[in-house]
Amino acid sequence: MSDAVIEVRFFAALRERVGEEMLRVSPPAEVGTVAALCDWLAAGYPAVAAAFEATPRRMVAINEELATPDSAVAAGDTVALFPPVTGG
């Protein structure tokens, strides 16, 4: 396993559309934010690009804390992407 791994998890409709619960990825060092990571994923994984298109509104958590597109991501992080929440 590479030392520069980011674990990307998907939930709910986004998970079903991607067809995977989790991807372990090693983007280049310049991919330093959630937004950049999403662009990089969409460019490299057609299923992710299609899922993003079908789920234009999304939320993100980094290491189980809600984050924003500008939030920094680094190797070792778990980045969870999901549609806006609908509990309660």
Place this chain on the structure above:
Amino acid sequence: MTTTKAPATIEVAITAEPLEDRSSGEGRDGRSGAEVRFSGRVRDESGRVQALFLEHYPGMTENALEKIAGHARERWPLNAIEIIHRVGEIRIGEEIVRVVVWAGHRHAAFEACAFLMDILKSQVPLWKKELSDDGWHWVEARQRDAEAAARWMGGPSERAR
């Protein structure tokens, strides 16, 4: 003798078992003159919906519930908070979520309970699917839920894009 500064006890849980089987009595002591309980139940939407399925993010969901309960405790003088959310398949009329707040007086209990539900609906990782005649469909988040949460934060809602 308890001091007025004693922090409210917080109990949160995610469960696949019917909430109807659980009692809620954490805050029933001599300090609490008010107990406000909200139960969210599955609506049939005029017969269109047959059941719900709730998905969560194990670990984060529980932590997020603890966190919002902690915010309520900082904001109002409360004695105890309980939040239980059901996951998995849930039938019409059953409880999806139960929030119970105990406080010395009713205003804090009413407000904290409303706050907890508004924030839960827009910030805690839980997702609903509905079963209708044409199968299972994910429920879309509603703007009015984001607006309800935003009114507690004194600013516009943050929308993730």
